[in-house]
Amino acid sequence: MTSKIADFSKLCVHTQTTRPWGVESCVKNYSAAGIHGITIWRNVLENQNLTTVKALLDDYGMKVISLCRGGFFPSVEVARRESAIDDNLFAIEQAAAIGAPLIVLVCGADGRQSLEKSREQIAEGINRILPAARSAGVKLAIEPLHPMYAGDRSAINTLKQANDMAELINSDWVGVAVDVYHLWWDDTLKSEIARCGSLNRLFAFHVCDWNLPTIDFLNDRGLMGDGCINIPQIRGWVEDAGFAGFNEVEIFSEKYWATDQKEYLEKIKLAYVSRT
Ligand code: ZN
Numbered sequence: 001m002t003s004k005i006a007d008f009s010k011l012c013v014h015t016q017t018t019r020p021w022g023v024e025s026c027v028k029n030y031s032a033a034g035i036h037g038i039t040i041w042r043n044v045l046e047n048q049n050l051t052t053v054k055a056l057l058d059d060y061g062m063k064v065i066s067l068c069r070g071g072f073f074p075s076v077e078v079a080r081r082e083s084a085i086d087d088n089l090f091a092i093e094q095a096a097a098i099g100a101p102l103i104v105l106v107c108g109a110d111g112r113q114s115l116e117k118s119r120e121q122i123a124e125g126i127n128r129i130l131p132a133a134r135s136a137g138v139k140l141a142i143e144p145l146h147p148m149y150a151g152d153r154s155a156i157n158t159l160k161q162a163n164d165m166a167e168l169i170n171s172d173w174v175g176v177a178v179d180v181y182h183l184w185w186d187d188t189l190k191s192e193i194a195r196c197g198s199l200n201r202l203f204a205f206h207v208c209d210w211n212l213p214t215i216d217f218l219n220d221r222g223l224m225g226d227g228c229i230n231i232p233q234i235r236g237w238v239e240d241a242g243f244a245g246f247n248e249v250e251i252f253s254e255k256y257w258a259t260d261q262k263e264y265l266e267k268i269k270l271a272y273v274s275r276t
Contacts, residue, residue: 006273012037012065012246013268014206015044018261019252023053025261031060033265037246039066040098042091050097057098065246066141066204067091067100072108073125074118074155081121084108088129096136102203103133104141104177109155118155119165126169134173141203142166143177146185148217159183159192166201175201178238179250181208181221184229190237197241205238207231207276208251219252223267225275235276247276 013035015026023044030038038057045053057064070091075081088103095103107122109115126140133140142162145154156162162176176196183189196202209222210229224231235247249268256264 006269008034008036008269008272010037010246011035011269011272012039012063012248013265014039014041014068014248014250016041016068017249017251017268018264019257020261023048024056027056027060027062029262029265031062033262033269035265035269036061036063037065037248038062039068039104039248039250040064040100041068042094045094045098050094054098063246064098064100065248066102066104067095067098068104068250069106069143070103070129070140071105071122071125071154074108074110074113074121076110076112081125084125085128088125089132092129092132092136092138095138100138102139102141104143104204106143106145107154107156109150109152111151115150115155119161122155123165123168126165126174130169130171130173134171138173139203140174141177142174143179143204143206144182145179146182157182158186158188159196160188163192163196163201166196167199172200175203177204177206178202178234179206179208180229180231180234181206181210181250184210184234189234193234193237193241197238197243200242202238202241202243203245204248205235205243205245206248206250207235208249216254219254221251221253223251223253223256224249224271231276247272
C-alpha cells in the first residue's frame with residue numbers, strides 16, 4: 001500500500017468499463033462514488049435525446065473527457081470509406097451536443113490491403129473530418145492499438161506511428177491518446193511520450209492492466225494491479241511530459257462485467273489510488 005491520499009479529482013471512467021449500465025446509471029453511480037470524469041461510448045447514446053443527456057451530465061456535475069470512438073477509416077471499398085466519413089461527422093455532432101472536447105479515434109485497418117495503404121486512408125480520413133471538428137471545437141486523438149489488432153482494428157500500432165501521423169497532419173486539433181494496454185511493451189514509449197508532450201499533442205491517457213494469462217484479447221483486460229504493466233511508471237512519464245488531464249479507466253472485462261457494478265466501482269477507486 002502507498003500513502004497516497006485518496007484523490008479522485010483526475011479520475012475518469014469509461015462507460016464501457018461498466019458495460020451493464022446505460023448512460024443514466026453510469027452518470028448517477030459515478031457521481032455518487034465521487035467520480036466526476038466520464039468518457040462516453042457511443043453505444044450508450046443510441047436512442048437517447050442528447051439534450052437530455054447533456055442536462056443529466058450537468059445536473060450530476062460530470063465532466064465529459066472524451067467521446068469513444070471515431071475512426072475505422074480504411075477499406076478497400078470506396079463506399080465503406082465514405083460511410084466512415086459520415087459516421088465520424090456524426091460523432092463530431094454528438095461530441096459537440098454532449099460537451100465532449102475530444103473524440104478518440106480507433107483508426108481502423110483492412111486486412112485486404114497493406115498497412116501502409118490503410119495508414120494513407122487514415123490520414124485522408126482525418127484530414128476530411130478536420131474542418132468539421134475544428135468548427136465544432138472538438139479535438140481528435142489518434143489512439144495506437146496493440147499490434148495484435150493490426151489486421152482489422154488499427155494500422156496505427158505504436159506511439160511513434162501515431163506521433164508521425166499527428167505531425168504530418170500538423171493541426172492543433174489532432175493529437176494522440178496513450179493507452180497503457182496497447183503500448184506498455186514498447187521500448188521507445190518513454191521517448192515517444194516525451195515527443196508528443198513537447199508538442200502539446202498528448203490529449204488522453206487510458207489505464208487498465210494486461211492479465212497473465214490473457215484469456216480473450218478484447219474482453220479480458222485487467223483492473224490496474226491485476227497484471228504486468230508498470231502503470232505508475234508510465235503515468236510518471238505522461239505527467240513528466242506535461243500532461244495534466246484525467247486518468248481514464250478503460251477496462252473491457254467479461255469477468256468484471258459479471259460482478260456487481262457498484263462494488264466494481266469501489267475496486268476501481270482502490271486500484272486507482274494504490275496501483276495506478
Ligand atoms: Zn484506450
